[in-house]
Amino acid sequence: MASPEEMGDDASEIPSPPKNTYKDPDGGRQRFLLELEFIQCLANPTYIHYLAQNRYFEDEAFIGYLKYLQYWQRPEYIKFIMYPHCLYFLELLQNPNFRTAMAHPANKELAHRQQFYYWKNYRNNRLKHILPRPLPEPVPPQPPVAPSTSLPPAPSATAALSPALSPMQYNNMLSKNDTRNMGATGIDRRKRKKGI
Structure with missing residues (x-):
């Protein structure tokens, strides 16, 4: 067994916990919400452009923060994300060329256009792959048609010579006293040119 003096030396080598440890008053809820809000902002290409324009991606601490945020891809955290594109952009932001x-x-x-087209066509494209296609109905075989020796009737010579009436000619065929131009009281309701 070790002597009390040796134990005292070992005890002095073990660092004591700091006296002023920070305890989050809300149990990490505020930090969780801030990180959730930030990571969902990454779904917006305009915001990523803003970060790049203001040189956030040149800061090594910020790059480390983006690497740290990859824990949001785990199933216990992913259920809180409303915009899944943010995880894709977070993965792309790990690449310096993309930044x-x-x-x-x-x-x-x-990036904004591609995201729009994805949203526009996602449902239709997804339904193409998940909905079963109906089987085509089998077409019963048709009996072979015997060649007919009779010819179709030829048009009469008088029908071929008479021209078809134009719509204007149909209007002239109506009589001026036609009941379609008269109201219920028998008054002619056609518009007439007023004399000058």
Whole structure:
């Protein structure tokens, strides 16, 4: 066994816990909400462009913070995320080439357009893959048609010579006293040109 003097030396080597340890009054709820809000802001390409323009991506501490935030991809945290694109952008932000590219406005617009098209077509594209397609109805085989020796009737010569009436000619065929132009009281309701 060790002597009390030796134990005293070992006890002095073990650091004592700091007297002023910080205890979060709300149990980490505020930090959780702040990180959740920040990570969901990453779903917006305009915000990522803002961060790149203001040189946040050149700060090593900020890059370390982005690496730290990858814990949001775990199932126990992912259920709180409303905008899943933020996780994709968080993964892309781990690449230095993407971080520098997002400083350019054209790349911001490209990312924004691609995100829009994804949202626009996601449901239809997804339904194509998950809904079963109905089987085509089998077509019963048709009996072979025997060649007919009779010819279709030829149009008469008088029908071929008479021209078809134009819509204007139909209007002239109505009589001026036609009941379609008269109201219930028998008054002619057609508009007439007023004499000058």
